[in-house]
Amino acid sequence: MMNSFVSWPPELSSTQVEQLTLLATTYSLSHSLLYLPPNTPSSRTPPAPTSAIHAPFSLVPTPIPRRLFDLVKHLQRAYNVLYSRIAMDEAFLDEIMDQGGVAEVDRFTGELWRRWKQLRGEGIVQPLQLGLFRSDYLLHQPSESNSVSIKQVEFNTISSSFGALSQQVASLHKYLLASTNYFNTSPILSPDNLPPNETIAGLVSGLAAAHKAYGVESAYILFVVQLGERNVFDQRLLEYELLEKHSIHVLRRTFRELTSSATLHPTTRALLISSSPSSPQIEISTVYYRAGYTPTDYPTPRTYDTRQLLERSRAIQCPSLALQLAGGKKVQEVLTREGVLERFLRADEGLADVRASWMEMWALDRGDGDGPQREGGGNNVYKAAIPAFLDALPARERAAWIAMRLISPPRGVGGYLVRAGAGEGGTVKSEVVSELGVFGWSLFGAGEVSEEKEVGWLVRTKGEGVDEGGVATGFSVLDSVVLVYVNRLSGWVYSGCAIHTTFGTVEFLSFDPSGHATICSSSCLGDRDIGSSDTRLVRRACAIELDTGRFRLIEWSIPQYDTLLGRNLPPTSLWPDTAEQALLITIDNTSIFTPGSGGPQWGFRRTELIAQGAPLSNRTAFDASIETGVTAFHFSVRTDERRPLNYAHEYQNVFVEPTDGSHVFGLQIGELRTGTYSDLMPTKCTAICVVGILHGSESGTPFNTTPMASSSHSLKLLSHDLSVLFHTPFDPLTWHNFAVIVDWTEHTLRVLYSVGATPLRAVTPIVPNSSATAGADGQGEFHFGLLKLPLLNPKDAPAEQSDVVHYGIQEGTTEALAYSGVFVESVDRGVSVGNGRVIVLDKLT
Known part of the structure; x- marks a missing residue:
C-alpha cells in the first residue's frame, strides 16, 4: 500500500x-x-x-x-x-x-x-x-x-x-x-x-x-x-x-x-x-x-x-x-x-x-x-x-x-x-x-x-x-x-471519444474558495494529437492524484487544460475533515470509449476513474498491492438533481475488473440487466438486514425486501457471479456510503453501508465470492464513475441485440453521479466505519 x-x-x-x-x-x-x-x-x-x-x-x-x-x-x-x-x-x-x-x-x-x-x-x-x-x-x-x-x-x-x-x-x-x-x-x-x-x-x-x-x-x-x-x-x-x-x-x-x-x-x-x-x-x-x-x-x-x-x-x-x-x-x-x-x-x-x-x-x-x-x-x-x-x-x-x-x-x-x-x-x-x-x-x-x-x-x-x-x-x-492519507488511492481519468467529439467530464468541486477547479482538456483532436494518420478513436486521460485530498492535477498525456466552474457540494459527512472533496462525473452522447485495441464501444456511454499508483506508469504493482490480503473499498455516491439518471437503463458504477472483463464486485443502479437475487437475500428481516438507518427507527422497513422487478431506483451491490447481495433505495440528495471488504485469499466479500454521517454497519455476512481471473495487473483495476448500458433496439438483429457493448439505444441527455470518500483501506484487524472509528472485524454488526 x-x-x-x-x-x-x-x-x-x-x-x-x-x-x-x-x-x-x-x-x-x-x-x-x-x-x-x-x-x-x-x-x-x-x-x-x-x-x-x-x-x-x-x-x-x-x-x-x-x-x-x-x-x-x-x-x-x-x-x-x-x-x-x-x-x-x-x-x-x-x-x-x-x-x-x-x-x-x-x-x-x-x-x-x-x-x-x-x-x-x-x-x-x-x-x-x-x-x-x-x-x-x-x-x-x-x-x-x-x-x-x-x-x-x-x-x-x-x-x-x-x-x-x-x-x-x-x-x-x-x-x-x-x-x-x-x-x-x-x-x-x-x-x-x-x-x-x-x-x-x-x-x-x-x-x-x-x-x-x-x-x-x-x-x-x-x-x-x-x-x-x-x-x-x-x-x-x-x-x-x-x-x-x-x-x-x-x-x-x-x-x-x-x-x-x-x-x-x-x-x-x-x-x-x-x-x-x-x-x-x-x-x-x-x-x-x-x-x-x-x-x-x-x-x-x-x-x-x-x-x-x-x-x-x-x-x-x-x-x-x-x-x-x-x-x-x-x-x-x-x-x-x-x-x-x-x-x-x-x-x-x-x-x-x-x-x-x-x-x-x-x-x-x-x-x-x-x-x-x-x-x-x-x-x-x-x-x-x-x-x-x-x-x-x-x-x-x-x-x-x-x-x-x-x-x-x-x-x-x-x-x-x-x-x-x-x-x-x-x-x-x-x-x-x-x-x-x-x-x-x-x-x-x-x-x-x-x-x-x-x-x-x-x-x-x-x-x-x-x-x-x-x-x-x-x-x-x-x-x-x-x-x-495512508493507503488511499491515486486515480486517473479514463474515457474515450470519437474524432471531433468530447469526453464525458469529471467535474471536481470546491477546490478553492472561489469554487474553481482545473481539469484536463476534454477535447479530442484526432490524428494531429497522436502524430499519425490513424483515425481510430483515441484514448485521452489526465492523472489526478486523489491522495492529497485536493485532487492535485498531474499531466499524463494531454498538453492542454480547461477550467470548469464548480459548485459547492459538501462531501459525505462520514469522513469529517476539511480536505475531503466531492466530485461529479457526467456522461452525454459523446462519452464513447475506445479501448487500446478494438473498435469504439458505441453501445456504452462511459466516463470513469481508475485507481493508479505512483509513478503513474506502475499500475501493475499498484493493482497487486491493493488486492492482496484483506482490503476495504470505500466509496460514497449521491444523485445530482440537475442531471438525473434514466433508471430505465442499467448503470455500472463501482467495480474491480480483472482482465477477463468480469467484476470482483460491482455497484449498479437502474434496471438490472445482469444479475439475480442471491440466495442470501432474505424476504424477511434477519441478522443481515439493517433497519432504522434510513427511517430512524428500529421498526423501519428492512433494506433487502424490495422486489427485484421494482428496484430500478435502487443501489445494488453484486458479487462476482452477479448475485445481488444487498440493495437499498437510492434516495435523492443523500450520501450513500459503502465499504466492500474483499478477502483475496479466502475469496469472500462483506458489504458495509450507511447514509449521511451514520457509521458504516455490516449489511451482509461474510459471503463466498468465486475467484476472478487474475491478469498482468493483479486481480483487476478499481473503477468508479458512470458506465451506462443501452436499451434493446428492436430493429437490431438478434446477434446485435445481445452485443450491448456495440449496439442498442442511448439517449443524448447529460447525466451525472456524485462521488466522495473514495479510498482503499488495508484491513488488518479493523475497518474504518466513519467519524474516526475503526471497528474490529469480528465485532461488526
Missing part, C-alpha cells in the same frame, strides 16, 4: 533550513514557546527569570494518517470514562496494589496507596475528582505488514504536560506555511492538512468546570509545581487563560512551601493557603498537580504528609491519589487481560476500539519492552537491555514491572529537529519517530462521570533509535501534525 509519509520530510536546501530556523526561533521567542535556561536560580518560587530560550521543536510538522488521527481523538472520550471508573473502583485498585504485589516491591507506589487507604478510613470529604489526561500513541507498522495502525504507549493521569506549548508549535507551523509555503517543497503542506489545536482553552475548561463545581467563586486554583521548574511557560499559559477567560486566580506553590503554608479549616475542611503570616488566607477550589509523580518530589516523609493534607481537604484533586494510581503501568497491563475491560466499559461505549488500540502486555513473562508502575518518563527498559536488566532484577520485584510488545513505527520518516536554544548544533536532519498524544478531561465522583471532553493534542518527535519520549527529559522535541 502507498504510504504518504515514507519520503518525509520535504527536501530543503541549507539556505532554506537556515531561513526557516530564523523565522521559527524568533516566532517562538515572541509567542511563549519557551523554557527557562538550565541552572536558573530556584531559591524563590516562582523564580524571577532574567532570560529564556525557545523550547525544542521540529521545523516541519509530522505526517499522521487522517483516519488514525480522527480515531484517537474519538477514543479519548472512551478513555476518559474508563479511567474515571477505575479511580472510583477501590476494590480493583486494592487488588492490584496488594494482591498484585505492586505496593510491596515499589516503595513509592506503595506509600501513595497506603496513604490513600488511610484517607478512605478517615472518610473522603470531597467526592468529586478531576482528571486532566493525555493518552500517548505511536504509529505501528510491523516489518512484514503494509498496514499502518496506531497503538497506545501509555495513559497519563498526572501532570500531563506540554498541552499549552503544543498549541504554540501548531501555530508556529501554520505561520511558517503562511510566510514561506515551505518553499513549495511538498503539496501535503497545505492549510487544509494542518488541524486546529485549541488545547489551552480545552484544558482550562476542565479546571474551570471543577472550580464551578466547588461552588466558591472567590476561591483560587492551586498549581503544585516542582522546585526549579524550567517548563514554567507551559503552565503559565494555562494560568493566564484561567484569569483572562474565566476570572479565576491561580497560586503556584511547591510541596516544600505548602508544608508550612497549607492548613485545613477545622469545620468545613476547606484548604487554606497563607501567602505570609500577615496576609489573609486564600481558599482553594482545585489542586492541580504538576508535581508529585516521581519519588524525587517527596524527599522527606513530611512531603508525603503534605500531599495527604491536600487530599484530606474539601478541594477537588487533579488528580486524586486514586486516579494517580489508576494511571500506573500495572493497571494498563491488567486491563488487557480477558474480561477485565468489560468491568468498566460497555460494548456501545467503545470497548472494542479501546482494546484494538493496545499492544500485547504480560506480567513480565515475556516481551520486548519493559515498563515500571510509575509515570513520568525515563523509567522504561528496551530491547537488548532487557535480558541484563531481568538478570539483575530480584524475582520479588518483578511484580512492579510489566512487559509490553514493542511498537514498530514506520521506517524512513525524517524531520528537522531544533534543540532548545539551538546553540552550536543548530538544526539537525534526522530519521525520527513521533508520538501523538491526545488530551481530555473528566469531572467525576460518587460513581458517576459528570462531564468529560476531548480537548486537544500534541506531538513529540525524537531521533530514531532513542527509546524515551519525554521532552522535559531531553529526549524529544515538540512537534505538530500534518494530516495525510
